[in-house]
Amino acid sequence: MDYELEYDYMGYPCAKFSMGHEAFGRWFTEELSKDIVLVDKILSSISQIENNTLIEKTFRGKVFELTIEIEQASVRALSLDYDSEEELGDNLELFDQELMSDCGLTDFQEALISWREFIT
Template structure:
């Protein structure tokens, strides 16, 4: 997963991620932004998942739902969830692709991304 962090022309922290992970960039830039308190909450939840104290964690923002398990991290646009159920989205025969609406990766990669984002901020 390749990414780049920068401040846009309005000096707002912005994340751009590689294809298949673009939704993480939108989530970081638009949902999480520079909210360090929420970032710390999510990193604490990851620590609890890694320690086996929790099975999953969810956080719903304005536009995206973050879902973490002990193995994976996923962000899904709420508009996508309104159109499809989670079961339909997980089905292999779903015939559309929208990398700006949904992205997934391993929990460890996601944790590394968040730590890099925190360091960037």
């Protein structure tokens, strides 16, 4: 999972993630922004999951929901109101990649640590 961290023209932190993980870029940019407290809460939850004291944790934001569990992290736009088991048409599949993504928990943790260092 590749990503770039940069500041926009207004000085806000932005994340751009590789194809298939675009929703993470939006989540980092729109939900986390400069919120160190939330970053630390998520990192703490990841530690609890790694130590088997927590099975799963969901963080609901204004636009996205983050779910972390033993082997993966996933983000999903709250605006998605269809059954995720339904087949998407070709036209919606690319759009959908910007609304939901998942990755390994270790990759997500590394990106989150990089984001924390970037915004401090």
